[in-house]
Amino acid sequence: MATxxxxxxxxxxxxxxxxxxLLWVLxxxxxxxxxxxxxxxxxxxxxxxxxxxxxxxxxxxxxSALSGMKITTIEGLxxxxxxxxxxxxxxxxxxxxxxxxxxxxxxxxLASNPRPSDAEIDAAMDGNICRxxxxxxxxxxxxxxxxxxxxxxxxxxxxxxx
Amino acid sequence: xxxxxxxAAARSGATRRDLVVGTALISGALLVGCSxxxxxxxxxxxxxxxxxxxxxIAADGAVTVVSKHIEFGQGSHAGLAAIVxxxxxxxxxxxxxxxxxxxxxxxxxxxxxxxxxxxxxxIANSWMQLRKAGAAARAMFTGAAAAAWKVPExxxxxxxxxxxxxxxxxxxxxxxLIQGAAAIxxxxxxxxxxxxxxxxxxxxxxxxxxxxxxSTGQARYTQDVNLEGMLTAVVAHAPRFGAKVRGFDATxxxxxxxxxxxxxxxxxxxxxxxxxxxxxxxxxxxxxxWDESKxxxxxxxxxxxxxxxxxxxxxxxxxxxxxxxxxxxxDAAAAGDGEVFEATFDFPFLAHASMExxxxxxxxxxxxxxxxxxxxxxxxxxQINTARIVGALxxxxxxxxxxxxxSFGRRANFQSDFVAECVQIAKKVGKGTPVKLVWTREDxxxxxxxxxxxxxxxxxxxxxxxYPAAWTHRVVTQSLMKGSPLAPKGFDATTVEGxxxxxxxxxxxxxxxQVLMPENGVPVLWWRSVGATHTxxxxxxxxxxxxxxxxxxPVAYRLALFEKAGAARHIAVLKLAAEKAGWDKPAPAGVTRxxxxxxxxxxxxxxxxxxxxxxGNPKVGRVVTAIDCGTAISPDxxxxxxxxxxxxxxxxxxxxxxxxxxxxVDRKNFDAYxxxxxxxxxxxxTYILPSTNPPSGAGExxxxxxxxxxxxxxxxxxxxxxxxxxMIRA
Numbered sequence: 001m002a003t004x005x006x007x008x009x010x011x012x013x014x015x016x017x018x019x020x021x022l023l024w025v026l027x028x029x030x031x032x033x034x035x036x037x038x039x040x041x042x043x044x045x046x047x048x049x050x051x052x053x054x055x056x057x058x059x060x061x062x063x064s065a066l067s068g069m070k071i072t073t074i075e076g077l078x079x080x081x082x083x084x085x086x087x088x089x090x091x092x093x094x095x096x097x098x099x100x101x102x103x104x105x106x107x108x109x110l111a112s113n114p115r116p117s118d119a120e121i122d123a124a125m126d127g128n129i130c131r132x133x134x135x136x137x138x139x140x141x142x143x144x145x146x147x148x149x150x151x152x153x154x155x156x157x158x159x160x161x162x
Numbered sequence: 163x164x165x166x167x168x169x170a171a172a173r174s175g176a177t178r179r180d181l182v183v184g185t186a187l188i189s190g191a192l193l194v195g196c197s198x199x200x201x202x203x204x205x206x207x208x209x210x211x212x213x214x215x216x217x218x219i220a221a222d223g224a225v226t227v228v229s230k231h232i233e234f235g236q237g238s239h240a241g242l243a244a245i246v247x248x249x250x251x252x253x254x255x256x257x258x259x260x261x262x263x264x265x266x267x268x269x270x271x272x273x274x275x276x277x278x279x280x281x282x283x284x285i286a287n288s289w290m291q292l293r294k295a296g297a298a299a300r301a302m303f304t305g306a307a308a309a310a311w312k313v314p315e316x317x318x319x320x321x322x323x324x325x326x327x328x329x330x331x332x333x334x335x336x337x338x339l340i341q342g343a344a345a346i347x348x349x350x351x352x353x354x355x356x357x358x359x360x361x362x363x364x365x366x367x368x369x370x371x372x373x374x375x376x377s378t379g380q381a382r383y384t385q386d387v388n389l390e391g392m393l394t395a396v397v398a399h400a401p402r403f404g405a406k407v408r409g410f411d412a413t414x415x416x417x418x419x420x421x422x423x424x425x426x427x428x429x430x431x432x433x434x435x436x437x438x439x440x441x442x443x444x445x446x447x448x449x450x451x452w453d454e455s456k457x458x459x460x461x462x463x464x465x466x467x468x469x470x471x472x473x474x475x476x477x478x479x480x481x482x483x484x485x486x487x488x489x490x491x492x493d494a495a496a497a498g499d500g501e502v503f504e505a506t507f508d509f510p511f512l513a514h515a516s517m518e519x520x521x522x523x524x525x526x527x528x529x530x531x532x533x534x535x536x537x538x539x540x541x542x543x544x545q546i547n548t549a550r551i552v553g554a555l556x557x558x559x560x561x562x563x564x565x566x567x568x569s570f571g572r573r574a575n576f577q578s579d580f581v582a583e584c585v586q587i588a589k590k591v592g593k594g595t596p597v598k599l600v601w602t603r604e605d606x607x608x609x610x611x612x613x614x615x616x617x618x619x620x621x622x623x624x625x626x627x628x629y630p631a632a633w634t635h636r637v638v639t640q641s642l643m644k645g646s647p648l649a650p651k652g653f654d655a656t657t658v659e660g661x662x663x664x665x666x667x668x669x670x671x672x673x674x675x676q677v678l679m680p681e682n683g684v685p686v687l688w689w690r691s692v693g694a695t696h697t698x699x700x701x702x703x704x705x706x707x708x709x710x711x712x713x714x715x716p717v718a719y720r721l722a723l724f725e726k727a728g729a730a731r732h733i734a735v736l737k738l739a740a741e742k743a744g745w746d747k748p749a750p751a752g753v754t755r756x757x758x759x760x761x762x763x764x765x766x767x768x769x770x771x772x773x774x775x776x777x778g779n780p781k782v783g784r785v786v787t788a789i790d791c792g793t794a795i796s797p798d799x800x801x802x803x804x805x806x807x808x809x810x811x812x813x814x815x816x817x818x819x820x821x822x823x824x825x826x827v828d829r830k831n832f833d834a835y836x837x838x839x840x841x842x843x844x845x846x847x848t849y850i851l852p853s854t855n856p857p858s859g860a861g862e863x864x865x866x867x868x869x870x871x872x873x874x875x876x877x878x879x880x881x882x883x884x885x886x887x888x889m890i891r892a
Contacts, residue, residue, distance in 0.1 A: 016439070017419070024439040033386040034379020036567070037438075038517050039603040043832035046517055074379035087377040091369050091798060094235030094806055096376030097383060097517040097567025122841035129832060131517050131568050132235045133809025135843030137802070 003063050007032070008076030018064035022056075023047045025063045026073060034074035034100045038129070045128030048101035049073045055108040057127075072107075074100035083107055086144035094132035102128045106142045114146060202276065202542050203267035205555025212344035213302070215268040216295045217246060218260075223323055223337030225252045227292075230262045230269035230277060231284040232539055234516075234566035234573075235806070236861040237370060237799035238284035242292060244368040244795050245285075248360055249296030249352075252336070253323035259371050264541035264561035278540035280574050280688070282763035282859025285795055289856050297352035299343075306342030307334065357793065357854045368796035372565070383567050384521045387535050389596040392523070393422055395587045396441040396600055398450050399430045399608060402457035402825035403683040407431060407450060414447035424448065427586040429579075434591060438600050458683025458825035462615055465682060465822075466508060469617035469638035472678055473506065485636075485676040486653035488662040492672030494632040500624035501711045503704065507620070508886045509696045511820040512613035512689055513829075515837060518567020519606035521599055522584035526552050528594015532559050535596075536581060537566030539573035547578035551585045570690040570810070575611055576646040604830040612820050613689030614640040618661075618700045622670075628712025629723065632672040635661055639696070640686045641679040653677050656688065660697030660762060660866070665727035666705060684822055690810055694762040694866035699887065702758040702870030706877055716757050716874060717745055724759075732759050734851055735768040735788040742849055743770035743786035753783065756875030758867040764858025765791040769808070769867040771844070773875035779890050780872050782812060782844040789848065789863065792855035800860045801848035807864025808846050813838035815869035816890050836892050844868075 002013040007030060016025045021040075026032045026049070035058050038046030042057035049058045050072040077084060083103050086092075093099045102125070109116055109124040116124065121142050130138065211218055218226040227243040239259040247257045262269045269277045272287040300320055307325045308315035311332045319326050326333040336343070362368060375381040400406065410431045412424035420440025425432045431450050435441035471477040523535040532552050538544045541561050549556040566573060584599035591597050601609070616639040625631035641654040655662065658677050667673050689695055709719035717740050724732045736759050740746070749755050752774050759768040772784040787804045794800055817836040821828040829835040873884040 016437075020439050024437065027386075028388070028437050028439075031388070032379070033388075036383075036518070037385055037600075038519070039832050041603075041831055041833060044517065044603075077378075079374075079378045084374075084377045088373045091373050091802065093370070093373050093376035094237070094802060095517065095566060095568040096235070096372065096381050099376050100379045103377060125840040129517065129837055129839060131515060131570070131810070131813075131837065133806035133813075133838065133843065134802070135809060135838075135840045136805045136846060138840065139843070 003067050005063070005066060005069065005071055007071045008073060014063060016063055019062045021059050022049070022061045022063050022066055022071070023058040026058060032073050032075050036097055036100060038098065044098070045105060046098045046101040048104040048128065050104060050108055053108065053111060055105045074104060077103070077107060081107065082145040082148045083110070083141065086141040086148065090137050090141045090144060092134055092137040092141050094134050098128060098130045102130065102138055106138070106145070109142070110146060114149065116142070116146065202546065203265055203557040206265045206267065206557030208263055208265045208268055210268065213299045214295050214348065215262070216292060217250070217299050219299070219336050219340055221337050221340060223256065223335040225250065225257045225323070225336070226260050227257060228260050228262045230271070231279040231288070232261070232537060232563050232566055233372065234537065234539070234569045236284065237796060237802060238279070239372065240368060240370045240799060241285045241795040242288055243371065244362055245289065245292040246296040248362045249293045249355060250300045251320035251322065254362055254367055256323060261563045264538065264545055264559065264563070265557065266542040266545070270542070276540065276542035278542060278574060280539065280571065282765075282862045285857045286764065286859060293354050294352055297354050298348040301349050301352045302343040302346040303336060303339050305346045306339045310339065310342055364794050364797065366798055369798055381565050383518055384523060384535065384537050384564050385518055385567070385600070387523045387564070387598060389523065392596040392598055393434050393436065393591060394438045394441050394598045394600055395432045395434045395584070396438070396445050396602065397427070397430045397432045397583060397605070398445055398448055399605060400452050400457070402452070402454055403610060403685065404825065405452040405454045405457040408453040409451050411449040414449070415444040418444040418447065423591070425587060425590045427583065427590070429583050429586070432587045434587065434597065441600070442602065460682060460825060461823040462510060462821050465615050466617065469615070469680070470506065473617055473619040473636040473638050480680070483678065483680055485678050487676050488653055488658045489667055489673050489675035492632070494634045494672040494674035496632065496672065498623050498625070498631055500626060500628070500631055502621065502623050503707050503711055504621045505704070505707070505883065505885055507618040507696070507700050509616040509699070510887065511615045511684065511822060512695070512814060512818050513607055513820050513835065514570040514572035514611070514689060515607070515835065516566070516568030516570060516572055519601045519603055520572070520580040520609070521601055522581050523596055523598045524584045524588035525594045525596045526585060526588040527592040530594065532585070534559065534561045534581065534585070535564065536561065537569070537573060538563045538581070539566070539569055543574070543576060544578045544581045547582050548585045551582060552589055571688040571692070572611060575687050579609065579611070603832070607820075607830045607835065608827045610685040610827070611687040612684065613695055614642070614686040616696045618696065620700060620704055622704065622708060624708065624712060628714060629726075630666065630670040630708065633667055633670045633674070635675040637661065637677040639677070639679065640681065640684070642686055642688055642692070644679065644681065654679060656693050658697060659693035660760065661701055664701050665724055665729035665732055666701055668729075669723040669726035683825060690807070691762060691862040691865035694760060694862075695814065698758065698760040698762070698866035699870045699873070702760065702867070703873045703877075703883060706756070706874040707883060710877070720757070720759060731766045731790045732761065735759065735766050735790050738849055738851060739768035739770050739786050739788035742788065742847065745770060754875045754879040756871040756873065756878060758871040758874060760863070760867050762859070762863050762866065765789055765860065765863040767804070767863045767867050769871045771868060771871040771875055773872055773879070775876070775879055780816070780876055781842070782872055785844045785846045785868065785871070787846055787848045787864065788851060789860070790851040790853060791860050791863070792853050792857045794850045794853070795857055797850055800850055803860045804848040804864040805846040807862065808868045809838050809843055811865040811868040812842070812844065812872070815872055815887060816842070817888050817892065819888050819891065834892070
């Protein structure tokens with residue numbers, strides 16, 4: 001039974017069984033490997049994609065639950081999204097494995113709240129684990145991206161080094 | 163001679179000598195006259211260009227630096243490239259990095275003798291090797307230009323990839339001169355720059371080369387590998403350490419759509435399928451019975467109780483288990499007038515829990531020989547273990563090393579556990595079919611290789627001035643090296659490094675330090691910063707208790723002991739951190755500060771943490787870090803390692819705890835094994851001590867200081883010490 005999804009603006013019929021998590025459909029059937037497998041239970045956020053603009057953990061959502069929804073993966077951000085530019089400017093990634101999920105969570109945050117406070121960034125990003133501990137730069141890059149799009153208020157987070 | 167070795171050798175084009183040494187290695191025989199590098203690289207075929215194994219220069223002048231080290235977050239790829247670019251005077255914007263193939267002769271870690279990344283040595287061991295490689299290539303270009311332009315070579319300059327002769331007005335890019343340069347014999351001892359002449363090293367221009375790929379989903383990890391005809395395997399592993407497969411029933415598993423085969427291997431039963439989800443579904447309905455007659459039956463609680471008794475001199479030791487002295491002088495047990503501090507410290511097993519669970523892609527039995535596509539942290543060991551399974555020469559095992567989604571030590575173990583498991587499956591599948599082994603998070607947690615559960619017992623008697631007069635120290639922990647080719651004869655230094663050789667012990671007249679290394683069935687391994695993960699905590703938290711008893715300021719007390727010990731680098735970083743943190747000024751309202759200093763992997767780090775208690779638990783704000791890591795190649799990436807290392811150490815201080823119950827892992831995923839999250843991350847400021855010494859480690863030294871710094875801040879706030887990690891138990 002095929003499920004119809006709109007992935008990064010393109011309509012795709014997928015053949016996977018309805019109980020297959022979206023993550024494995026994206027990675028192994030559609031060929032989008034930006035969303036990562038980290039925990040399989042929605043605890044680490046490495047698999048985060050947007051479903052109708054909301055951040056979801058694709059490892060824990062059966063593909064059948066997403067029929068007809070608009071799915072955006074890291075590949076759908078285009079590579080020059082303000083968050084991606086900020087990520088590169090601040091050299092946020094270390095091992096990098098969690099970063100695509102981090103960016104998708106941040107993209108959902110800025111789309112719904114262009115002027116997040118530090119506490120709002122904390123709350124929006126607490127579902128994404130980074131074992132390298134790049135949190136400080138992730139936080140700073142979200143502030144940077146918000147500023148770059150002219151939507152930020154308040155003071156940017158202090159730079160990591162004097 | 164082993165016939166399948168013969169065939170493998172024939173396929174790989176190996177020489178007769180390769181065959182002899184390779185077979186000797188596989189069979190464990192010693193061969194006189196062969197260096198280990200000869201043995202381990204037997205059968206290797208790696209093309210090396212005119213500029214040597216580390217540098218390739220394209221016809222358009224673009225420079226590729228070949229990294230022998232894996233990039234798993236630590237930023238080594240950028241640092242290694244910068245060393246070459248500096249001596250070559252290349253245009254940094256036109257330098258890219260490529261991962262080397264596996265070849266223990268060409269690409270050995272000069273401090274290890276095998277190809278591998280660990281011990282925070284990537285930059286340190288490459289420093290002179292890559293400076294010479296870059297300088298030699300530069301000399302080839304200046305030589306070529308001198309010949310082409312008929313001018314004295316000494317008058318030629320190179321800057322940003324442009325070779326110039328000012329007097330004649332001639333200039334050319336590397337690409338223009340490449341044919342002439344490639345024909346020149348590289349000088350064996352090229353002239354190296356003096357540090358004052360560095361224009362790239364130590365500047366903020368040395369930034370990562372992989373940030374864009376890692377921010378767009380284009381960076382390739384093992385999990386992302388998808389080869390033509392590839393199958394995916396998941397494995398049902400024994401629930402208890404040491405158990406073996408007794409039997410299995412694959413009837414239901416084989417009915418799952420997409421499942422191709424179910425195979426018994428030494429480590430369990432593999433379900434091989436056309437997709438990861440099908441393999442997982444197949445395993446869910448696979449029935450395996452286990453022989454637990456030799457399984458470990460103890461858990462964390464029993465081990466901790468046993469270790470505690472032994473450290474207190476209670477109970478009898480098993481045969482052959484004995485205390486080993488790691489530092490001893492004077493009579494530490496002698497009575498004295500001063501105050502005594504006595505405490506025990508307990509540390510749990512810890513999982514590495516890298517974001518990418520362990521995985522591997524292997525092809526065995528095809529025309530091209532055996533090939534691994536994997537984030538290999540120790541290519542040579544992975545080659546040897548693979549060679550033993552498939553019956554080939556170690557050097558003939560090809561490894562394409564990919565980015566790793568973290569490791570923290572996990573990917574380098576003497577058994578190559580997950581690599582060997584994948585090779586076993588791929589060997590049974592055969593025909594060169596690519597097989598990807600996928601471990602779920604639960605598999606990764608259950609497989610073990612933990613930082614060992616560790617117990618310390620400390621008794622310090624102070625002298626009349628309040629300084630340590632006698633220091634008695636007992637450590638009980640599993641050895642990381644036991645049973646390995648690198649196992650030491652006496653005690654294993656990785657169990658006590660950081661206590662052993664501590665400037666505090668050096669400043670103490672009477673010392674009795676001993677370690678006990680019991681064995682059990684739980685596999686253990688180095689975990690980012692290794693022994694320092696517990697020794698730094700014990701030494702530094704003890705120090706604040708001593709300072710408190712002596713009525714001294716913790717920074718002043720440390721400085722006095724460092725003076726006694728002649729620990730100049732410790733003094734320098736501590737003074738720098740104290741100055742930047744404003745130690746002599748009052749902390750903000752509701753905040754207390756804690757300090758810690760530790761040397762590991764050749765670098766010394768001092769941290770001052772600002773801590774606030776929220777609902778009784780520490781919340782860390784500003785963390786001022788000072789590091790002496792010798793010459794700083796990339797200040798930005800050293801800062802990144804201090805930021806990340808602090809989070810990694812803080813996660814262990816606050817949350818990380820693997821519990822073993824009856825020989826089985828009790829915490830299998832992030833719901834039960836909490837780790838540090840975004841809202842808990844401190845704001846780390848990094849200050850690098852200027853130095854022209856050779857570079858030392860940065861990947862690990864940022865880890866061990868934060869836990870004691872936080873504990874010391876809590877001690878300052880509450881008067882209570884923290885004698886067990888993690889501080890917040892799930």
